[in-house]
Amino acid sequence: MSEYIVELRDCTKTFPGVVALDKMQLAVKPGEILGLIGENGAGKSTLIKVLTGVHQPDEGEIYVNGERKTFRNPNESAAAGIACVYQELNIEKLLSITDNIFINKWIKGKNGLLDYKTMNKKAKEVMASLGQDVDPEKPAGTFGMGVQQMIEIAKAVLIDAKMIIMDEPTSSLGEKEVAQLMKTCRELRDRGIGIVFVSHKLEELFELCDRVTVIRDGQYIDTRDIKDWTNDSLISAMVGRTLDNLFPKEFGKKGDVALKVEGLEEGGVLFGVDFEAYSGQILGFAGLVGAGRTETMRAIFGADPIDGGKIYIHGKEVHIKSPRQAIKEGIAFLTEDRKGQGLVLAQTIRTNLILANMKGFQSGLFLDEKKIEERGEENINSLRIKTPSIDEIVGQLSGGNQQKVVIGKWVNTDADIYIFDEPTRGIDVGAKIEVYNVMNRLVKEGKCVIMVSSEMPEILGMSDRVVVMRGGRVMATVDRDSKHFNQESLMKAAWGGTLDE
Incomplete structure (x- = not known):
């Protein structure tokens, strides 16, 4: 009997002009959480698709519990006990939780009709086992991303999966939802299920994983126990070089007020939002999920109608009613x-x-x-x-x-004003630095950059000034040279606290 639930041995997969996997290896033990990390384009997605039967390898072998397997389609992979919760959730939002969990796995009664009484009961039980006390008859789309993700995990539990792949599972979750997900992962591990946890967030790997596998340019690099990795060694293995400065902040020359917002109102969403953004600077927007940061940017860009307030570009009041008009006014908006x-x-x-x-x-x-x-x-x-x-x-x-x-x-x-909403979400450390360098180049050219980010180190590392929002209101504006330019003060404001002078 193999010590591994699933093994990938020397798998190669090529596409026209690209070797996506080159003698790739992966080995997952029962009852462990294996972290998988690599730069964008390293081959993680192709590896997942090979394991789930979407792609067939050109060379190499797949073993499940020591038995060689060939997966010609996802159904065969699922039958072998391999499940995947993709970053882009496969949820039918208009259907109930029960329908989503049992889709293509229906339970029928003696009369040949769907037995919803049994399915609803089982759906409620499996969701409860994942820490979710929900009504399984309600449409899945009425619940937040955290519950929807648990629905996907419930599908895997229902087929008695031996191994669950989680592809960037925290990328769209808030702090409480992330904590619940990690709790669920540990509970699944304790049941003997193997988990492949794909993430770009190093802190998550160190908090959750037993071992971590690193891949680069389609090739296997290394697997070590988590205690044998450090931040620096993981980054070096992942990108093939050391990254001495994760936030390569460069300073432009502060110019005039490029964008000024006064008393921005949007019914039930934004309440008297005021701020100024300068040419030659990065203005960071911090806050918890639901603070109103994205809504503010959409209102400025004309994607959502406003009920009140004024917007000025280089001192001139503008009335932006659509994204097309915003682009003409020199605003670019990188959406979340x-x-x-x-x-x-x-x-x-x-x-x-x-x-x-x-x-x-x-x-x-x-x-x-x-x-x-x-x-x-x-x-x-x-x-x-x-x-x-x-x-x-x-x-x-x-x-x-x-x-x-x-x-x-x-x-x-x-453009003259660039709004970047979560610009580094879901991308690796090396790619993040390339994005930061684009921002540096823009501010050195005298452009105004506004960066919305849920990553506090990123906010502190790259911003010249920071606006903190909560509940659709501005709670604080902090300059880089202020004593409050630190994580503790910004989080205090994000939770509704007042910063002293």
């Missing part, structure tokens, strides 16, 4: 939801990079293909977008590389 709002996934990198500024790439009545090609290659090189070509379909890229395409799209507008 890259797939739903930032990209056309079925189109190429080439097309996506010019979507926000097609006029800027015209020569007469037609698009200047040479200019598009040159700028596109420049974007790919400067942002280190991993792709076989500029004509790759964006939906085929990893999540982090998709994020880089969104950034490139907005950089190509040559």
Whole structure:
């Protein structure tokens, strides 16, 4: 009997122009949480798809409990006891929790009809075992992301999964939801279930995992017990170099007030929001989930209507009613939801990079293909977008590389005010530094950058000033040279506390 639930031995998978996996290895023990980390484009998504039967390896072997397996489709992988909770949850929001859990696994009564009494009972029991006291007959979409994620985990528990892969499971969760997820992971581990926990957040790996496997450029690098890793050694193994400064802050020359907001109101969401953002600086927006940061940015960009307040750009009052108008006023908005709002996934990198500024790439009545090609290659090189070509379909890229395409799209507008909403969510440490360097370049060019982030080290590392919000209100504005420019003070304000002078 093998000591591993699942083993991947020397698996290779190639796509046109790309070796996605090169003799990849992975071994998961029963009752352990194995962290999996690597840069965007390192091969994590392909590895997951090989394990779940979406892709078949060109070479190599997969073993489950010591028995060699061939997965021709996801159903065969699931039958072997492998389940995956993807970063993009596969939830039918209009259907009930019960329907989501039992979809394609229906329980039927003697009359041949669906036995909802039994299914509702089992759904309630399995959700309760995951710490969720919910009504299983309610639509899944009426619950928050934390509950929806537990629905996905419940599906895995229901099929008696031996191993559950969790792909960036905390990327859209609040602090309490993350704590519940980690509690659930530990309880599943105690039941003897193996968990592969994929995350870019090093602190999560150190808090939760028993061992960590590092991959890079499609190749296996190392696996060690968590006690044998440090922050520095993990980063070095992941990116192949040391990163001496995780937040390479550079300072621009502070200019005039590029954007001024006075008394911004949106019914039940924003209440008298005031702030100023300067050219040549990064203004950070901090706060807990639901504080109103994203809503403020959407209101400024004309994506949501406002009920009151004034917006000034370089001292001139503007009345922005739509994103199109905001772009004309020189505002760029990198949205939090890259797939739903930032990209056309079925189109190429080439097309996506010019979507926000097609006029800027015209020569007469037609698009200047040479200019598009040159700028596109420049974007790919400067942002280190991993792709076989500029004509790759964006939906085929990893999540982090998709994020880089969104950034490139907005950089190509040559805007004056850049709003970055959670710009490094779901991307690795090396890619984060590339994003920070883009921000540095913008402020050195005299641009105004507004960065919304839930990562306090990021806020402190990159901001010149910080606005803290809670419940749709500004609680504090703190300059970098203030005594309150620290995590304790900013969190105090985020929880509703008052900062002394």
